[in-house]
Amino acid sequence: MNVVLSKQVVRTMTVTASVLCLLATASLCLAQQAAAPPAAAAQPAVLGDGAGAKSKRVENMHQTRFIEIFLAGREAKTGNMVAACFNTMFTSKGIPASKDTAPQALVEGLDFDKMKKDFGVLGASLNGPKLWLSDWTDIDVGKERDFNGITAAWVAQLNMGNNTSVAETTPYKPMRIDRKSALGWRKGTTVLLLDDAEGNTWIMKGFQLGLKPQRTYDEFLAAAPSLFKTLPKGWKVRVTKLEKDLDEKPEGGVATIMSDEFFNVYDKTGPGMSNYKP
Numbered sequence: 623m624n625v626v627l628s629k630q631v632v633r634t635m636t637v638t639a640s641v642l643c644l645l646a647t648a649s650l651c652l653a654q655q656a657a658a659p660p661a662a663a664a665q666p667a668v669l670g671d672g673a674g675a676k677s678k679r680v681e682n683m684h685q686t687r688f689i690e691i692f693l694a695g696r697e698a699k700t701g702n703m704v705a706a707c708f709n710t711m712f713t714s715k716g717i718p719a720s721k722d723t724a725p726q727a728l729v730e731g732l733d734f735d736k737m738k739k740d741f742g743v744l745g746a747s748l749n750g751p752k753l754w755l756s757d758w759t760d761i762d763v764g765k766e767r768d769f770n771g772i773t774a775a776w777v778a779q780l781n782m783g784n785n786t787s788v789a790e791t792t793p794y795k796p797m798r799i800d801r802k803s804a805l806g807w808r809k810g811t812t813v814l815l816l817d818d819a820e821g822n823t824w825i826m827k828g829f830q831l832g833l834k835p836q837r838t839y840d841e842f843l844a845a846a847p848s849l850f851k852t853l854p855k856g857w858k859v860r861v862t863k864l865e866k867d868l869d870e871k872p873e874g875g876v877a878t879i880m881s882d883e884f885f886n887v888y889d890k891t892g893p894g895m896s897n898y899k900p
Contacts, residue, residue: 665698666742668706668767671776675764677802678712684811685839686717686754687831689724691769693737694745694782703782705745707799708774711754712763715773724751724772730833731770745782752828752887753839756870757811761803777803793883794818794854796890804871805889812863814846815900816888819856823899824880824888825868832885852883862900870896 694705710723717723729751737746764776778801791797805827807813814826829839842849847859870889872878878890892899 664742666693666695668693668741668743668776669695669697669704669779671706671708671765671767672762672779673764675762675776677760677762679758679760680712680717681758683711683717683754683759684757686711686721687724687751688754689729689748689750689752689772689774690777691732691737691774692745692747692749692780693741693743694747695743703744705747705780705782706776707749707778707780708767708769709777710772710774712759712761712775712777713766713773714775726751726833728770728772732772733770737769749885749887750828751831751833753831755807755813755827755829756805757808759803759805760871761805777801791881793852793881794857796878796880799877799879800875801872801877802875803877804869806870807864807868809864809866812843812861813868813900814843814886815860815862816853816882817858817860819854823891825870825891825900826886827879827889828887830885830887850883864900866898868896868898868900 688709688711690710691708692705693708694703696702697704711717713723729748732748734746734748738744761777766773766775778799780799781797783797807825816824816826818824829842837845843861846861850859853859868891870891873894878895879887880890881887889895
């Protein structure tokens with residue numbers, strides 16, 4: 623009898639020990655899983671569209687109609703929110719005689735929610751339609767993408783801060799953009815300038831038409847000083863003809879840009895950006 627009980631006790635202890643061992647192993651595995659850092663999210667492929675970008679020069683660009691599409695996501699290495707910028711003026715098709723690289727009907731058909739899904743990005747947004755105002759541009763051009771029948775080429779990467787859309791940017795707040803491009807205005811070209819309170823001068827590079835234009839570029843220039851309602855204190859508006867060529871190329875491949883209350887876009891001029899401050 624004692625022998626039988628002893629065997630049962632041994633068997634019970636063995637089973638109990640096995641169960642405890644399995645539970646301990648499972649707990650260890652769960653603890654290791656909980657302690658393991660989460661896998662980094664894959665970087666959207668479009669953020670690599672600038673790899674192998676090649677320089678090209680485009681002339682006769684003044685008042686070309688265009689759009690830019692920004693696809694935003696986080697860089698795998700830094701976790702920073704950035705946006706790949708695609709521009710319709712710098713494709714292999716070139717600029718047509720009409721100077722319209724973004725036909726209205728195709729622009730109206732853009733589906734930005736679909737873009738986010740198709741490209742696996744956190745944000746997709748539109749800049750424009752706009753008129754390009756420099757006379758020529760030297761720019762690094764990367765991969766071309768199709769957006770609802772509109773071809774646009776990678777031209778830059780924008781540092782977005784905490785934003786996922788360019789529509790979230792604050793008027794008159796400078797932003798930095800990775801850009802090696804050079805651009806220029808010929809002597810005699812009429813330009814719109816903003817002089818800020820710190821003594822910097824900004825030149826309008828892109829005039830906002832939008833999907834429902836309110837004014838032509840010439841109309842805007844004629845009325846410019848009176849149109850600005852939220853210009854920061856100490857800032858001034860100037861419309862002038864350039865007395866000599868203005869050539870711009872940001873040092874170190876980083877440009878400083880900003881938008882105004884109309885979503886027109888400006889580049890900073892002067893040291894580090896251009897050959898002189900107009």
